[in-house]
Amino acid sequence: MKQLHTCASPARLVVMVSGAGSNMQALLEASADPAFGAQIVAVGADREGTRGLEIAESAGIPTFVEKLGAYPNREEWDGALAVKVGEFSPDLVVLAGFLKLVGPQVLTAFPGRVINTHNALLPAFPGVHGPADALAHGVKISGATLFIVDPGMDTGAILAQVTCPVFDDDDEASLLDRIKTVEREQLVSVVGAMSRQGWWMEGRKAGLC
Template sequence: MTSSAARLVVLVSGSGSNLQALLDATADPAYGAEVVAVGADRDGIAGLERAVAAGVPTFVTRVGDHPTRADWDAALTAQVAAYRPDLVVSAGFLKLVGARFLDAFGDRYVNTHNSLLPAFPGMNGPRDALAYGVKLAGATLFFVDAGVDTGPIVAQVAVPVEPDDDEASLTERIKQAERAQLVEYVGRLVRHGWSISHRKVTIG
């Protein structure tokens, strides 16, 4: 990687399939970014193994190791800050960060969600979409704020709901679209820059 490559810190809680997509993308210098660290909230997950296999430094900051959630948030903030990221990416990170983290990284911390926000926030986007009977589901990439899936939207991709879809089949198709969108727009953000004004995200 060249010294001009943007620095990404990626946070994971599970298998790390989105992380792997970013690692694959950053292998091409033209992408414009490198993953400089991968953080997790638990040990023994495949996401950390993927990072180690790629030669990327890792760290684990467990909530249970800290007296309060605020202490955990401060520790996570310090760990991430040590790698001087240009952009922090939640790639299946299942913990809500707090005020300290958002003060440090709120305008450069992106997350992806498996619905077309503001519809169906929370943990069960595809299930809720099916239950409501929508014809279009999808995924949203957004900058994280203090709410739950409420931050300024970077990009969205629609995924049609098929008549025979169940939660598993719809979730899998959304994951594929979500992963491609994450890679595309993280690349656009780091190559062209961005601004946020009145909830509107402008790239370039």
């Protein structure tokens, strides 16, 4: 049976970052248009001093930091993160370059509403070295995947995928730059559509309404 999800209007986004926040910035710029259908209500991070937090603060968006090392174990960190994110009543939690695996307490608090973007065409090349692994395997096409997060590493139901070519003279940096371009475009497009139209899940499958 399909599980249907809808959002408030505009949808409330909590975006989680670990670094420069380029994907978050793309969502922020898109949300300036009311027709996009979503607004970023908070930006969180797992470390202090990231560029992503600076961008959010400059835009007047509330920010927060939950460091894994501030808690005695991952379970307590996950619980604290679920509480903090919940304070902003999000319709969607967007992991945009967030380099920590969220756990069962976050996923239970926001079932089917935590999404992540990955710089490879899943299920191939999961983990933090997707572009390098793709190059090592000699693939001719790479890209990015947007998926609904589950307890595994990059194993959730796939919402959307976008491709880009791999050239013979590519190194990891050049391929990653090309992937990032299409990844940002896909993230903005799909998050906007999810916010306006809703989405569905059925077993291993997911899509836009």
